[in-house]
Amino acid sequence: MIEARPLSVAVAGLGTVGAEVVRLVQAEASLHAQRSGRRLQVVAVSARDRAKDRGVDLDDIEWYGDAVEMARAAPAEAVIELIGGADGVARAVCREAIDAGRHLVTANKALLAHHGADLVWAAEAKSVALGYEAAVAGGIPAVKGLREGLAANRLTRVVGILNGTCNHILTGMREGGRDFAAELAEAQARGYAEADPTMDVDGLDAAHKLVLLAQLAFNGAIAFEGVHVEGIRGLSLTDIAYAEELGYRIKLLGLAERRDAGISLRVHPCMVPRQLPIASVEGVLNAVVAYGHEVGEVMMVGRGAGAGPTASAVVADLLDIARGSRVPPLGAPAGRLPPLVPVPIGERQGAYYLRLMVMDRPGVIAEIAARMRDHDISLEGFIQRARSPDLAVPVVMTTHETNESAMQAALGEIAALPVVLEAPVLVRIETLDP
Amino acid sequence: MIEARPLSVAVAGLGTVGAEVVRLVQAEASLHAQRSGRRLQVVAVSARDRAKDRGVDLDDIEWYGDAVEMARAAPAEAVIELIGGADGVARAVCREAIDAGRHLVTANKALLAHHGADLVWAAEAKSVALGYEAAVAGGIPAVKGLREGLAANRLTRVVGILNGTCNHILTGMREGGRDFAAELAEAQARGYAEADPTMDVDGLDAAHKLVLLAQLAFNGAIAFEGVHVEGIRGLSLTDIAYAEELGYRIKLLGLAERRDAGISLRVHPCMVPRQLPIASVEGVLNAVVAYGHEVGEVMMVGRGAGAGPTASAVVADLLDIARGSRVPPLGAPAGRLPPLVPVPIGERQGAYYLRLMVMDRPGVIAEIAARMRDHDISLEGFIQRARSPDLAVPVVMTTHETNESAMQAALGEIAALPVVLEAPVLVRIETLDP
Numbered sequence: 001m002i003e004a005r006p007l008s009v010a011v012a013g014l015g016t017v018g019a020e021v022v023r024l025v026q027a028e029a030s031l032h033a034q035r036s037g038r039r040l041q042v043v044a045v046s047a048r049d050r051a052k053d054r055g056v057d058l059d060d061i062e063w064y065g066d067a068v069e070m071a072r073a074a075p076a077e078a079v080i081e082l083i084g085g086a087d088g089v090a091r092a093v094c095r096e097a098i099d100a101g102r103h104l105v106t107a108n109k110a111l112l113a114h115h116g117a118d119l120v121w122a123a124e125a126k127s128v129a130l131g132y133e134a135a136v137a138g139g140i141p142a143v144k145g146l147r148e149g150l151a152a153n154r155l156t157r158v159v160g161i162l163n164g165t166c167n168h169i170l171t172g173m174r175e176g177g178r179d180f181a182a183e184l185a186e187a188q189a190r191g192y193a194e195a196d197p198t199m200d201v202d203g204l205d206a207a208h209k210l211v212l213l214a215q216l217a218f219n220g221a222i223a224f225e226g227v228h229v230e231g232i233r234g235l236s237l238t239d240i241a242y243a244e245e246l247g248y249r250i251k252l253l254g255l256a257e258r259r260d261a262g263i264s265l266r267v268h269p270c271m272v273p274r275q276l277p278i279a280s281v282e283g284v285l286n287a288v289v290a291y292g293h294e295v296g297e298v299m300m301v302g303r304g305a306g307a308g309p310t311a312s313a314v315v316a317d318l319l320d321i322a323r324g325s326r327v328p329p330l331g332a333p334a335g336r337l338p339p340l341v342p343v344p345i346g347e348r349q350g351a352y353y354l355r356l357m358v359m360d361r362p363g364v365i366a367e368i369a370a371r372m373r374d375h376d377i378s379l380e381g382f383i384q385r386a387r388s389p390d391l392a393v394p395v396v397m398t399t400h401e402t403n404e405s406a407m408q409a410a411l412g413e414i415a416a417l418p419v420v421l422e423a424p425v426l427v428r429i430e431t432l433d434p
Numbered sequence: 435m436i437e438a439r440p441l442s443v444a445v446a447g448l449g450t451v452g453a454e455v456v457r458l459v460q461a462e463a464s465l466h467a468q469r470s471g472r473r474l475q476v477v478a479v480s481a482r483d484r485a486k487d488r489g490v491d492l493d494d495i496e497w498y499g500d501a502v503e504m505a506r507a508a509p510a511e512a513v514i515e516l517i518g519g520a521d522g523v524a525r526a527v528c529r530e531a532i533d534a535g536r537h538l539v540t541a542n543k544a545l546l547a548h549h550g551a552d553l554v555w556a557a558e559a560k561s562v563a564l565g566y567e568a569a570v571a572g573g574i575p576a577v578k579g580l581r582e583g584l585a586a587n588r589l590t591r592v593v594g595i596l597n598g599t600c601n602h603i604l605t606g607m608r609e610g611g612r613d614f615a616a617e618l619a620e621a622q623a624r625g626y627a628e629a630d631p632t633m634d635v636d637g638l639d640a641a642h643k644l645v646l647l648a649q650l651a652f653n654g655a656i657a658f659e660g661v662h663v664e665g666i667r668g669l670s671l672t673d674i675a676y677a678e679e680l681g682y683r684i685k686l687l688g689l690a691e692r693r694d695a696g697i698s699l700r701v702h703p704c705m706v707p708r709q710l711p712i713a714s715v716e717g718v719l720n721a722v723v724a725y726g727h728e729v730g731e732v733m734m735v736g737r738g739a740g741a742g743p744t745a746s747a748v749v750a751d752l753l754d755i756a757r758g759s760r761v762p763p764l765g766a767p768a769g770r771l772p773p774l775v776p777v778p779i780g781e782r783q784g785a786y787y788l789r790l791m792v793m794d795r796p797g798v799i800a801e802i803a804a805r806m807r808d809h810d811i812s813l814e815g816f817i818q819r820a821r822s823p824d825l826a827v828p829v830v831m832t833t834h835e836t837n838e839s840a841m842q843a844a845l846g847e848i849a850a851l852p853v854v855l856e857a858p859v860l861v862r863i864e865t866l867d868p
Contacts, residue, residue, distance in 0.1 A: 024586060024728060034653065034766045035585050133583075139729035141583025148582075148759075149567075149575025151469050152458060152749035219468065277735060280714050294458060295573035295736060295746035301711060302732035312729035315586035325582075325759045332468045 006039040007322045010074040010102075012067040012093045013082035014047035017107060017134075019054040020307035021080060021314050026057065032315070036322035040315070044074035071096035078103040078129075078321055080314060086110035098122045098130070105317045107134035107310055110199075113208035113224045116215070120334045130329040131317025136209045137162060139309025140302040141316065142288040146216045147331040153292030155217040157257045159432060162209040162267075164284035164304045165193045165200035166232050166252040171282040174240050174249070180233060192284060202231035203252065203267040210254035210267055217256060217290065218263055218340055219332045226342025230268035239355055239425055242383065242396050243271050246353070249279040250427065262341030264348065270430040271353055278432070289432075297434060348404035351380065351429040353396065356414065357422040360393040364419045368395070371417075375410040377402045392421045398429065436467045440475040441756045444508040444536075446501040446527045447516035448481035451541060451568075453488040454741035455514060455748050460491065466749070470756035474749070478508035505530035512537040512563075512755055514748060520544040532556045532564070539751045541568035541744055544633075547642035547658045550649070554768045564763040565751025570643045571596060573743025574736040575750065576722040580650045581765040587726030589651040591691045593866060596643040596701075598718035598738045599627045599634040600666050600686040605716040608674050608683070614667060626718060636665035637686065637701040644688035644701055651690060651724065652697055652774055653766045660776025664702035673789055673859055676817065676830050677705050680787070683713040684861065696775030698782065704864040705787055712866070723866075731868060782838035785814065785863040787830065790848065791856040794827045798853045802829070805851075809844040811836045826855045832863065 009025065011018050025032070025040045033039040045058060046067040064070035071079050071093045079097035081104065083090040090111050095118075097104045104123060106112070112119070112135055123130035133143045137160065146155070161167050165187055172183040184201065187193035199205045207227045214222050232252050243250045248271035257264045272279050277299055281287040286304030291297050303309040320327075330337060358364050365384070372379060378400040384393065399407070407426070415424050443459065445452050459466070459474045467473040479492060480501040498504035505513050505527045513531035515538065517524040524545050529552075531538045538557065540546070546553070546569055557564035567577045571594065580589070595601050599621055606617040618635065621627035633639045641661045648656050666686050677684045682705035691698045706713050711733055715721040720738030725731050737743040754761075764771060792798050799818070806813060812834040818827065833841070841860070849858050 028586070028588065031588060032586065034770065037767075139726075140732060141579050144578060144583045145575050145734075148754065149578045149750055150746065151753045152462070152466065152746045154462065154465060275714075277711065277714055280709075280711055292573075292746060294742045294749075296743060298574060298734070298736035300579075300732070300734050303730050308728045309730060312584065312586045312726060315728075316583055319585045320582065323759075323761060325757075325761070327757060327759070333471075336468065 002033050003038045006041040007078060007318065008041050008043045008076045009078045009080060009318060010044035010070050010076035011042055011080045011082065012046045012070060013084070014045055014054055015082065016307040017310045018047070018082040019056050020311040021082070022056045022058070024311045024315055032319060036319040038322040040318055040322060043076050044070050046070040068092045068096050071102070072100055076102060078105060078318060081106040081108055084108055084110070086114045091115060094119055095122065098126055098128055101126055101128060103129040103131070103321045105131040105314055107132070107314060109135040109205065109208035109212060113211040116212070117221050117334070120329045123329060124334055129321050129326060131320065132212065132329070133317050134310045134313035136212050137286040137288050138302070138304040138306065139312045140286060140288060140300045140304065141313070142213065142300055143216060145288070145298070145300055146213065146290055147327060150290055150292050150295060150298065151331065153294045155290055155292050157255070157291040158213045158217045158288065159278070160210065160213060160254045160288040161251055161278065161281050161286050162206040162254045162304065163200050163252060164286055165197065166206070167282065167286070168192050168284045169201070170232065170250055170252065173237060174244070177237060179237050180235060201233055203229040206252060206254045207267045210256055210265060213254070213288065214256035214263060214265055216331050218258060219330060220337050220340035221334070222263065222265065222340050223342070227265040227267060228345035232269055234425055235269055236425065238394055239427065242353070242355065246271070246381070246398065247274055248272060248429065249274050251279065253430065255430065259343050261347070262343045264343040266345060266348070269427050271427050272430055272432060276432060291434060346405040346408070348428070349401055351401050352399045352407050353427040353429055354399070354411070355425040356395045356420050357392045358395050359419045359421060360388050360391055361419070365395065367417060367419065368414055371410050371413045375406040377406055377410055437472045440473040441512060441752065442475050442477045442510045443512045443514060443752060444478035444480070444504050444510035445476055445514045445516065446480045446504060447518070448479055448488055449516065450741040451744045452481070452516040453490050454745040455516070456492070457490045458745045458749055466753060470753040472756040474752055474756060477510050478504050480504040502526045502530050505536070506534055510536060512539060512752060515540040515542055518542055518544070520548045525549060528553055529556065532560055532562055535560055535562060537563040537565070537755050539565040539748055541566070541748060543569040543639065543642035543646060547645040550646070551655050551768070554763045557763060558768055563755050563760060565754065566646065566763070567751050568744045568747035570646050571720040571722050572736070572738040572740065573746045574720060574722060574734045574738065575747070576647065576734055577650060579722070579732070579734055580647065580724055581761060584724055584726050584729060584732065585765065587728045589724055589726050591689070591725040592647045592651045592722065593712070594644065594647060594688045594722040595685055595712065595715050595720050596640040596688045596738065597634055597686060598720055599631065600640070601716065601720070602626050602718045603635070604666065604684055604686065607671060608678070611671060613671050614669060635667055637663040640686060640688045641701045644690055644699060647688070647722065648690035648697060648699055650765050652692060653764060654771050654774035655768070656697065656699065656774050657776070661699040661701060662779035666703055668859055669703055670859065672828055673861065676787070676789065680705070680815070680832065681708055682706060682863065683708050685713065687864065689864065693777050695781070696777045698777040700779060703861050705861050706864055706866060710866060725868060780839040780842070782862070783835055785835050786833045786841055787861040787863055788833070788845070789859040790829045790854050791826045792829050793853045793855060794822050794825055795853070799829065801851060801853065802848055805844050805847045809840040811840055811844055
């Protein structure tokens with residue numbers, strides 16, 4: 001049976017995603033009604049420019065110039081927030097919608113990573129849904145997969161390729177032999193990267209998503225400040241080529257792992273063994289790999305951004321609401337969730353790739369190796385191929401498993417050596433063993 | 435809040451999966467209660483041999499010698515059927531449980547592929563859940579992913595590596611250079627294949643799962659008889675090696691595709707381009723790839739069998755029941771679902787790999803090529819490397835896109851030629867373009 005009463009929806013923000021959500025809800029009304037038991041209906045929208053043609057029919061939809069006012073007053077059961085930004089209007093819309101007793105669906109990872117706990121508490125207090133499938137890995141049903149599909153498991157680790165822009169740039173560097181700046185420019189020209197690429201290439205966007213995944217996986221509240229974040233700006237074609245030679249592929253990964261002391265949360269470039277399935281996730285694709293104590297490893301791959309994939313996830317959340325499904329946003333009621341203690345990056349144990357540009361002269365290697373030895377770091381491999389006496393040549397070292405603090409201490413001393421001519425490049429090697 | 439009233443569960447069948455379900459429910463009671471709001475409790479079990487030590491504590495659990503009687507009479511809200519088999523006791527247990535108004539969770543793909551429609555109707559009539567996440571691709575949350583995660587999408591195709599035994603054998607043949615019989619024996623020795631491997635290696639198990647995926651994807655009822663099924667017995671190391679040379683990898687795929695005329699449903703060995711992510715899903719892993727009109731391609735990878743992954747999926751279904759989530763088993767109420775029309779394999783359009791063992795003598799190739807031409811089949815490539823005058827040599831041909839009926843007609847004539855010394859091997863090439 002299809003209920004006569006439709007699920008009325010107000011959409012805040014009519015960029016490409018907002019317009020696509022309206023279009024999808026209208027175009028697939030009967031399919032969605034068949035699947036959820038209720039018809040979805042967009043009854044109100046809000047955006048800045050009313051005159052703009054967005055290619056969707058807004059005729060019978062109430063227009064609000066003020067999104068917060070819409071969230072407060074529109075005759076809608078659910079509000080979709082697609083404005084973006086960690087604060088300001090987006091945050092006010094979300095609070096207002098929940099306070100007015102409406103279900104909230106948002107794609108806003110920055111907002112949730114910084115102020116998610118407040119919103120979750122408020123939503124639970126009001127008994128409304130807070131859907132954010134679109135905020136993590138776009139069209140991949142990662143939130144549902146972790147929260148419900150793997151709910152029987154204690155999860156020990158979640159790893160993801162969580163930023164399509166970075167993955168596209170890294171794939172392009174490897175395949176096309178163009179450097180970071182050229183690939184970034186190309187990604188910007190194709191609309192895969194923003195004019196200001198900071199959020200993407202410096203790892204912040206991936207870190208926002210990692211916080212959301214980690215909260216689901218470990219059922220606790222995580223402070224964004226606990227995430228160690230590095231981006232991909234420092235990587236050169238030389239490093240990409242050495243990675244291939246060593247049997248690795250460089251990926252910007254988000255890693256959340258349960259340790260005895262707490263939760264380790266990191267976003268940084270990693271070398272992963274090339275034969276691992278996650279290594280072949282290329283271009284704009286995202287991936288989420290969860291490790292459950294019962295199920296083993298489960299990987300989900302798909303498009304992490306774009307109007308279609310994001311709208312797919314937003315409407316999936318609406319269909320859950322229409323069906324009456326109510327799962328706590330963080331996988332368990334937030335009132336009972338302990339804050340999770342972040343483990344500092346200094347406690348990482350693992351192997352490292354280190355590339356230096358050094359003066360090609362006798363004794364240089366001995367000098368560097370001595371610094372590693374002083375910190376009990378054992379070398380696994382060593383490559384110095386080019387020979388250009390008294391000029392800069394690359395030297396690549398890989399280490400056996402060691403400790404991050406020791407590595408950083410050695411690195412500081414090595415970087416300060418007069419024979420080391422550029423800032424060293426350090427890439428952590430992640431074998432992702434179960 | 436955790437409800438005082440636990441979700442009481444009766445388990446029919448205490449093989450490795452059944453015992454693991456009991457163990458998991460007992461070991462993670464508080465985690466599961468936190469996530470679902472109710473404590474799970476196994477109150478009754480049934481199996482043949484009461485004396486057997488299964489490594490789990492059955493002390494406070496009621497024992498039934500008769501599983502059907504348990505389904506009828508045990509004081510349980512939910513019954514888990516883990517007996518297996520398309521008919522007989524398993525079917526009776528499922529019917530009895532539903533008729534008694536209990537929720538049903540089953541891992542029984544054969545039963546659901548053959549008699550699923552009856553059970554779905556009965557479950558909907560009684561307003562009880564019918565969970566079968568464990569019946570498709572084991573620990574991968576594929577049912578949930580398609581039915582809920584991608585619910586906003588019209589799905590156009592679902593492709594899967596749905597049988598871990600076959601994938602393990604094919605991976606082993608390629609990596610280890612042992613033939614089918616040797617790999618099968620090894621898989622049997624390691625417990626990855628049954629003593630009677632028919633269900634696995636002849637493609638029937640994959641076909642059962644494909645029916646369940648297709649019903650979810652296309653929201654209709656599918657008759658098992660509409661699936662074209664071929665297994666992997668006919669593949670040789672020669673074919674595996676040629677596939678590599680041609681840039682492909684051989685996988686036993688299940689493919690369900692929406693066509694104008696109906697739904698194409700096939701299980702057979704395929705050559706897939708080696709760079710596709712699904713090509714790198716190796717060993718006992720399963721994969722499900724769904725193509726949505728809005729989201730694009732989404733792939734899920736994980737373990738498709740084994741006690742842990744199967745128990746993970748069974749308990750995920752129990753947690754959904756505990757939370758009160760109710761999604762129609764087929765993604766939409768069965769009463770409104772039309773039967774789906776299968777498209778015969780003869781209507782497949784695509785490319786083919788054909789390997790023949792022929793007498794190495796002048797004119798043989800011309801004779802074969804003429805048969806292809808007579809059926810309007812255009813050759814894309816041709817390999818004959820070994821030369822052994824008047825002995826059998828392999829000849830490999832790949833075709834451009836053509837029609838299955840034409841290909842089968844040509845193949846019949848070619849197989850009957852006196853110079854063709856063994857049964858030809860035909861493998862469909864699937865490029866899986868979006």
